Amino acid sequence: MKSADFVKAHDRVKDFDWKASYQEPASRYDMPYKIPKKTSDPFRHLVRDYCSMERDKDDRQYGAMSDVMARAKMPAKASERWTEVLKIALPVTCYAEYAAMKCTGQLVEGVDNAELRQGYLAQMIDEVRHVNQEAHLVRYLAKHSIDAEGFERGFKLRNSNFLMRASRAAFDGFFAGNPIEGALNLQVVAETAYTNPLFVTLTEVAAANGDQATPTTFLSVQSDEARHMANGYATLAAIASVPDNLPRLQRDFDAAFWRQHTFLDTFVSAVYDYFQENRGGSYHEAWSEWVGQDWAGGYIERLEPFGVSLPRGWEEAKERVKWVGHTAMMMLAATWPMQFIRIDPLNSRDFDWFELKYPGWYDRYGKFWENYAEMSDPAHGQIPISLLGGVPALCRVCHMPCVFPRPDISTVRIKDYGGRKHAFCSDGCERTFAFEPHRYARSRTWDEHFDGYSIAEYIEKCGLVRNDGKTLLAQPHLRADKRWTLDDMRRQQFGITDPLKDLPSQGPVVVLQ
Amino acid sequence: MSEATTASVAGKLARDFTFIKPAARRLTEYEALTVHQQPDAWGFDKLSANLDDTEWYVLRPDGRTLWSEDSTLLRHHDWYAFRDPAQQWQRTYVRHQEQQETSIARMTEDAALDGTLAALSPGWVRNILCGHYRAWSFFEYALFRCLAPAQREALSDTLGNLLCFQSFDHLRHAQDVVVYLVELENVNVAVDDDLGKQQWLEAPAYQPARKLAEEIMACTDWAELLVGLNLVVGPLLQQMAVSDLVRRGAMHNEDAVAPHIVMTAERDRRRNLIASQAFVRMMTADGSVHAAHNRGVIQSWLDDWSTRADAAARALAPVYDAAPQQGLSFAASYDAARAVCAGHIRELGFTSTLDGQV
Numbered sequence: 010m011k012s013a014d015f016v017k018a019h020d021r022v023k024d025f026d027w028k029a030s031y032q033e034p035a036s037r038y039d040m041p042y043k044i045p046k047k048t049s050d051p052f053r054h055l056v057r058d059y060c061s062m063e064r065d066k067d068d069r070q071y072g073a074m075s076d077v078m079a080r081a082k083m084p085a086k087a088s089e090r091w092t093e094v095l096k097i098a099l100p101v102t103c104y105a106e107y108a109a110m111k112c113t114g115q116l117v118e119g120v121d122n123a124e125l126r127q128g129y130l131a132q133m134i135d136e137v138r139h140v141n142q143e144a145h146l147v148r149y150l151a152k153h154s155i156d157a158e159g160f161e162r163g164f165k166l167r168n169s170n171f172l173m174r175a176s177r178a179a180f181d182g183f184f185a186g187n188p189i190e191g192a193l194n195l196q197v198v199a200e201t202a203y204t205n206p207l208f209v210t211l212t213e214v215a216a217a218n219g220d221q222a223t224p225t226t227f228l229s230v231q232s233d234e235a236r237h238m239a240n241g242y243a244t245l246a247a248i249a250s251v252p253d254n255l256p257r258l259q260r261d262f263d264a265a266f267w268r269q270h271t272f273l274d275t276f277v278s279a280v281y282d283y284f285q286e287n288r289g290g291s292y293h294e295a296w297s298e299w300v301g302q303d304w305a306g307g308y309i310e311r312l313e314p315f316g317v318s319l320p321r322g323w324e325e326a327k328e329r330v331k332w333v334g335h336t337a338m339m340m341l342a343a344t345w346p347m348q349f350i351r352i353d354p355l356n357s358r359d360f361d362w363f364e365l366k367y368p369g370w371y372d373r374y375g376k377f378w379e380n381y382a383e384m385s386d387p388a389h390g391q392i393p394i395s396l397l398g399g400v401p402a403l404c405r406v407c408h409m410p411c412v413f414p415r416p417d418i419s420t421v422r423i424k425d426y427g428g429r430k431h432a433f434c435s436d437g438c439e440r441t442f443a444f445e446p447h448r449y450a451r452s453r454t455w456d457e458h459f460d461g462y463s464i465a466e467y468i469e470k471c472g473l474v475r476n477d478g479k480t481l482l483a484q485p486h487l488r489a490d491k492r493w494t495l496d497d498m499r500r501q502q503f504g505i506t507d508p509l510k511d512l513p514s515q516g517p518v519v520v521l522q
Numbered sequence: 523m524s525e526a527t528t529a530s531v532a533g534k535l536a537r538d539f540t541f542i543k544p545a546a547r548r549l550t551e552y553e554a555l556t557v558h559q560q561p562d563a564w565g566f567d568k569l570s571a572n573l574d575d576t577e578w579y580v581l582r583p584d585g586r587t588l589w590s591e592d593s594t595l596l597r598h599h600d601w602y603a604f605r606d607p608a609q610q611w612q613r614t615y616v617r618h619q620e621q622q623e624t625s626i627a628r629m630t631e632d633a634a635l636d637g638t639l640a641a642l643s644p645g646w647v648r649n650i651l652c653g654h655y656r657a658w659s660f661f662e663y664a665l666f667r668c669l670a671p672a673q674r675e676a677l678s679d680t681l682g683n684l685l686c687f688q689s690f691d692h693l694r695h696a697q698d699v700v701v702y703l704v705e706l707e708n709v710n711v712a713v714d715d716d717l718g719k720q721q722w723l724e725a726p727a728y729q730p731a732r733k734l735a736e737e738i739m740a741c742t743d744w745a746e747l748l749v750g751l752n753l754v755v756g757p758l759l760q761q762m763a764v765s766d767l768v769r770r771g772a773m774h775n776e777d778a779v780a781p782h783i784v785m786t787a788e789r790d791r792r793r794n795l796i797a798s799q800a801f802v803r804m805m806t807a808d809g810s811v812h813a814a815h816n817r818g819v820i821q822s823w824l825d826d827w828s829t830r831a832d833a834a835a836r837a838l839a840p841v842y843d844a845a846p847q848q849g850l851s852f853a854a855s856y857d858a859a860r861a862v863c864a865g866h867i868r869e870l871g872f873t874s875t876l877d878g879q880v
Binding site for chain 2: 010014017018021022024025026027029030031032033034035037038039055056057060061063064067071103104107110111113114115117118126127129130133134137138140141142144145148151152157158161162164165167168169174177178181182184185186187406408445447448449451452453458476
């Protein structure tokens, strides 16, 4: 098609909407925003071009994986330390894609603008693509990696693993609220701020550690993300162009940023920094470039003339991001028997790298990792969580442990609402709750669910045992010997208790309007 | 939970997903990449029988859960048991659509170069392609609009993805009409692109269809859309408006491109019909405690949609006379479409208001 024809066709497909005269269309989603009819057009493709483009990309990605990478047995040659974290990271990412698909469905109904709708449709199919690509990668690694166990059942653990539960809580934000709240969580924050560190720089880490399958998949995923960021920008600019929308927009934007920050910065930084064997850059460096400079310094600042400001909590997040990954990783390692991955102890080279990248790291986390290495042998008999006195209270909003940014300067608070006690990890999460307590107050945290379970009972219930029926799926090392078994866990005194039962309340939640 | 995971791997190392129960003997690629991607608070993700099993991290602003059984009138104990008979996942779906679009693009290019498009009669171009087919692109757009949020609400991943692909089908078809007219306009002066929207908004022949399109966009029951669109609107109304008026009409008016576009839409329509038939069979399967309830709901949907689609179909009668060379008469087209539609409905064990005398 000639370019003039393309422009003409493109203009015409933007004119599909009409004003209803017989019945108003469905409006099942709360929409506290006014949507302008005309906006900048984020999607400069026709369905025909889209299909051609995506097919080419699919052929390249799946072709490479099924052909040369499988024949060369590349997944089995990747760093085992790195490959282990993919068992949890990929199902987490996959749910983000699934939730994104649901977000775009809400946007098609809620945003009465034909230009934006066609961009949302393409994103909807993209998200199905990403779910399929990432599930395919998990299945591929189950087939080809050295230790398949964990890959073959990770999706099943989505609701029983406490870190995966926190990921669900974060990504539910893509479609739990009004369509614009979803777009802010998904397109404006998660995709625009975080997909670059996740799908671009993290793939450099993967490649440096011998993993070619993840970069092949993730870079193909990321090639769609620019369109999604454009969808987000066009949506945000459209909403911000109506002055009446601004107070609510800033409130939803503040909440969306904090909602995604509490999980994504914490989780991605732990994945990024602690599973590298062949070490390169740090998450903090990647974050400073992509989130600090690109997103906050470029993208969001461009919106200031519209009246949109950097989100509340931005300065606090900048400080937190230096520590939250280390704290999360300490929690993950401390609770290793309840995970489904093997977590390699850190060596002296790792220690040097952490101190170089995060000055002051050793004073705060070094002793824990020395103890962790010592306790990795079952002959030692102890598990690290028993030294920490149990699992901390979990935040009612983000479902992360209330130990951030660091246990010694935690911003936890316990409040009452609706006859129950609720822990919050931060001002941001308490504020989100305070605006709409009815949306969060019913939920149960992981430790409320499993209160009273011994560690062995938990492991058995969740199916965290290998195919021999006795060896644990998780291990505190990568060795083939000295593996922990269910019997070792039966000897442990540690049990899961809900800490909220014994923690005093600091007063009622002050509900905000 | 532990029974499902440990039992399936006991004894040998599992190198494939152990958490999906395949519909047949072996797990298919479609199943592996689709099933259980959507959380299931009532089944797959349920943590404990002695706790509130509707465990959600956050609720919607109105207090409802993120997926809700009241999103449809139908009931089923396991929505995740549904399997798309076409086993489509994104790669197979997009590859199929890319093949269809490439074939349309090549045929349009060839028809422009060999003079076929320039030779199309003004009556065919103006009355049918611009006045009717372009008007119908708005109907297709309405189906895209209603199915995108329907996928959001569907109660399993296999059903949500199905609706997602069908939503894409309809925007593809709507855009194909636009793109064809843009290319035709370069060589044929009879093209009047504005006529379609004008007809859609004002011509009496399209007002029942527009009314139906607006009602469809107001329908919030995702399962009702699956049933009504594919078992009634497709076989009756789309058959007449697109297959008979455009495809069959084009063959009598020397238009080689329009039938090709329609045939790709028909291929999609057949896929969606088969999927909806499978869905209805699952909902009404003998032995299901909800079968009788579902049968009653589906029967009422079929009756209601048949009445409304029939009104839209009857109103199209004048359009049959607008083609310079008439392919099929309205009466023949209408009778045949009603009979086929009623046949599909009867085959599933329901009665059809489309049976019998007009």
